[in-house]
Amino acid sequence: xxxxxxxxxxxxxxxxxxxxxxxxxxxxxxxxxxxxxxxxxxxxxxxxxxxxxxxxxxxxxxxxxxxxxxxxxxxxxxxxxxxxxxxxxxxxxxxxxxxxxxxxxxxxxxxxxxxxxxxxxxxxxxxxxxxxxxxxxxxxxxxxxxxxxxxxxxxxxxxxxxxxxxxxxxxxxxxxxxxxxxxxxxxxxxxxxxxxxxxxxxxxxxxxxxxxxxxxxxxxxxxxxxxxxxxxxxxxxxxxxxxxxxxxxxxxxxxxxxxxxxxxxxxxxxxxxxxxxxxxxxxxxxxxxxxxxxxxxxxxxxxxxxxxxxxxxxxxxxxxxxxxxxxxxxxxxxxxxxxxxxxxxxxxxxxxxxxxxxxxxxxxxx
Amino acid sequence: xxxxxxxxxxxxxxxxxxxxxxxxxxxxxxxxxxxxxxxxxxxxxxxxxxxxxxxxxxxxxxxxxxxxxxxxxxxxxxxxxxxxxxxxxxxxxxxxxxxxxxxxxxxxxxxxxxxxxxxxxxxxxxxxxxxxxxxxxxxxxxxxxxxxxxxxxxxxxxxxxxxxxxxxxxxxxxxxxxxxxxxxxxxxxxxxxxxxxxxxxxxxxxxxxxxxxxxxxxxxxxxxxxxxxxxxxxxxxxxxxxxxxxxxxxxxxxxxxxxxxxxxxxxxxxxxxxxxxxxxxxxxxxxxxxxxxxxxxxxxxxxxxxxxxxxxxxxxxxxxxxxxxxxxxxxxxxxxxxxxxxxxxxx
Numbered sequence: 001x002x003x004x005x006x007x008x009x010x011x012x013x014x015x016x017x018x019x020x021x022x023x024x025x026x027x028x029x030x031x032x033x034x035x036x037x038x039x040x041x042x043x044x045x046x047x048x049x050x051x052x053x054x055x056x057x058x059x060x061x062x063x064x065x066x067x068x069x070x071x072x073x074x075x076x077x078x079x080x081x082x083x084x085x086x087x088x089x090x091x092x093x094x095x096x097x098x099x100x101x102x103x104x105x106x107x108x109x110x111x112x113x114x115x116x117x118x119x120x121x122x123x124x125x126x127x128x129x130x131x132x133x134x135x136x137x138x139x140x141x142x143x144x145x146x147x148x149x150x151x152x153x154x155x156x157x158x159x160x161x162x163x164x165x166x167x168x169x170x171x172x173x174x175x176x177x178x179x180x181x182x183x184x185x186x187x188x189x190x191x192x193x194x195x196x197x198x199x200x201x202x203x204x205x206x207x208x209x210x211x212x213x214x215x216x217x218x219x220x221x222x223x224x225x226x227x228x229x230x231x232x233x234x235x236x237x238x239x240x241x242x243x244x245x246x247x248x249x250x251x252x253x254x255x256x257x258x259x260x261x262x263x264x265x266x267x268x269x270x271x272x273x274x275x276x277x278x279x280x281x282x283x284x285x286x287x288x289x290x291x292x293x294x295x296x297x298x299x300x301x302x303x304x305x306x307x308x309x310x311x312x313x314x315x316x317x318x319x320x321x322x323x324x325x326x327x328x329x330x331x332x333x334x335x336x337x338x339x340x341x342x343x344x345x346x347x348x349x350x351x352x353x354x355x356x357x358x359x360x361x362x363x364x365x366x
Numbered sequence: 367x368x369x370x371x372x373x374x375x376x377x378x379x380x381x382x383x384x385x386x387x388x389x390x391x392x393x394x395x396x397x398x399x400x401x402x403x404x405x406x407x408x409x410x411x412x413x414x415x416x417x418x419x420x421x422x423x424x425x426x427x428x429x430x431x432x433x434x435x436x437x438x439x440x441x442x443x444x445x446x447x448x449x450x451x452x453x454x455x456x457x458x459x460x461x462x463x464x465x466x467x468x469x470x471x472x473x474x475x476x477x478x479x480x481x482x483x484x485x486x487x488x489x490x491x492x493x494x495x496x497x498x499x500x501x502x503x504x505x506x507x508x509x510x511x512x513x514x515x516x517x518x519x520x521x522x523x524x525x526x527x528x529x530x531x532x533x534x535x536x537x538x539x540x541x542x543x544x545x546x547x548x549x550x551x552x553x554x555x556x557x558x559x560x561x562x563x564x565x566x567x568x569x570x571x572x573x574x575x576x577x578x579x580x581x582x583x584x585x586x587x588x589x590x591x592x593x594x595x596x597x598x599x600x601x602x603x604x605x606x607x608x609x610x611x612x613x614x615x616x617x618x619x620x621x622x623x624x625x626x627x628x629x630x631x632x633x634x635x636x637x638x639x640x641x642x643x644x645x646x647x648x649x650x651x652x653x654x655x656x657x658x659x660x661x662x663x664x665x666x667x668x669x670x671x672x673x674x675x676x677x678x679x680x681x682x683x684x685x686x687x688x689x690x691x692x693x694x695x696x697x698x699x700x701x702x703x704x705x706x707x708x709x710x711x712x713x
Contacts, residue, residue: 301648302676
């Protein structure tokens with residue numbers, strides 16, 4: 001899979017970065033615009049058009065930050081490794097569409113700063129497990145063939161025994177990973193959905209079979225894997241479709257190498273609905289029963305979410321009772337009704353559970 | 367009489383002809399070389415309402431005023447034929463004079479070469495200090511859009527009408543300007559609203575009359591009208607059903623056929639029906655909650671409130687009491703259910 005850009009914008013501060021030079025050499029024929037700061041896209045610019053412009057900049061803020069959880073919902077304690085925003089894949093439900101004040105496919109070229117900040121963080125919090133991910137504001141691997149970011153991880157991470165980076169993707173861009181010898185600091189994970197959802201709602205993403213084949217190759221190479229059924233979309237026939245997807249997952253992969261599987265039902269901030277309606281008028285999933293939840297996001301009614309999760313957990317656990325399954329940003333009531341316990345209530349917190357999973361991995365690798 | 371044929375593209379914001387007054391400064395400078403002339407009221411063309419920007423302003427107070435102090439502000443006419451005049455400004459004053467029985471009155475006569483647009487703007491400014499009701503706002507924008515460009519409407523006219531200078535507002539008023547005049551009274555009485563009229567016309571073009579008549583009948587305020595329109599659109603998209611099919615479905619027609627109910631009761635039933643259609647899982651949860659609470663056998667003073675939308679699972683138990691005895695009685699009714707763990711059965 002390759003993504004085509006129609007233009008590159010280089011911010012002055014990013015001009016002499018090695019990554020900038022490498023990217024410009026890769027695309028010698030693309031028009032290049034040099035700017036002092038982020039130019040406004042203007043009202044005429046569409047999101048699809050914006051995604052085809054590669055914007056190279058230095059990110060001046062915190063490159064490592066906590067995942068923006070809310071207190072009413074149980075957070076996994078993951079930290080974001082901020083390598084860029086937006087990606088060339090155009091998912092109809094993508095929350096980033098609602099934040100159009102950050103246009104373009106933006107890449108932060110100050111990779112060295114990122115690893116400096118990581119070093120400082122680890123030094124400031126000795127003994128803490130750092131579960132980091134690059135897939136919160138972009139796809140972790142969509143631009144990896146271009147940036148080679150994953151290669152830096154192989155160089156920088158082995159010195160840390162308490163740092164794990166999860167590369168979350170909807171692509172099959174694992175070429176760089178397959179060239180390396182796996183390290184326990186890297187987990188490769190895929191967002192999964194039934195093929196009918198991928199085809200309609202995840203434009204430009206790899207098909208389910210392509211994702212699972214890429215995952216299979218990574219598992220065969222020795223990588224630990226994660227999977228995220230998020231967003232789970234309820235639609236007529238969802239049960240059969242998601243069950244088929246779970247079956248396809250375990251047909252392709254061995255459950256022993258799967259670190260965790262997360263589940264999260266579709267939720268959205270209210271301003272996203274008109275954007276989805278406008279950009280994806282054939283998408284029916286936005287026209288469903290949603291309620292305003294405690295975090296101001298629209299969610300399926302709790303009883304619906306509980307039913308979805310119970311079934312998903314049942315289908316997954318049929319392939320291994322010990323598989324770590326967790327809920328992404330769900331409330332304690334849902335946890336209790338799905339799993340019979342609430343993380344942090346007379347037991348480990350979700351952060352502790354997942355941190356322990358990381359420690360287990362390190363033991364396995366040794 | 368000079369009449370301009372105004373060609374308007376259908377289905378889009380109209381193209382405005384060149385603006386004779388390109389800035390507010392120019393607009394303020396409108397003035398004519400009047401002639402003063404005594405005119406017989408029988409010489410007036412009362413059917414010509416091109417410049418009229420008035421809706422539903424009662425005549426008796428004006429008649430009373432004229433009887434007492436006379437005409438203080440001269441009417442403006444324009445000659446349209448031999449001894450025939452059309453009214454530019456002062457239509458109500460002339461009607462008042464007619465009702466008093468006056469046969470002629472001294473008027474200002476605008477030169478024949480003054481174009482309609484300038485006369486309309488003159489009348490608009492002539493009426494500015496009295497303010498404009500919603501129907502008059504629609505009339506003013508609709509009529510002036512034929513002569514004034516979009517920018518001038520946005521920058522000058524809308525603020526003078528007390529409206530925000532926004533394209534969406536201009537479009538709204540231009541859209542509802544196309545609505546049948548039979549709804550003007552409902553708009554005037556705040557039984558219909560510009561926003562809900564526009565939504566009805568935009569989202570349900572084949573049902574507009576039906577929906578507006580429904581709103582008038584149900585006597586709904588703005589919020590209920592707005593919610594109904596959003597719900598109908600959502601239901602239609604969700605079910606893939608034509609809005610007409612939803613509106614004329616059996617459950618809804620039955621609500622309106624029930625002769626003992628007042629419009630308010632019918633409106634409440636309609637909203638309840640829509641809610642059940644839009645929130646089937648939530649409605650089921652509410653029913654399950656009611657059944658669970660009933661099984662707890664609590665007394666009348668004890669209430670259980672679910673979390674909003676049953677999200678999060680935190681319930682509130684409230685006991686109203688005025689004495690130790692009352693509280694004790696209530697708690698005695700609660701305790702057996704607590705011991706039997708019946709509260710875990712709440713959805």
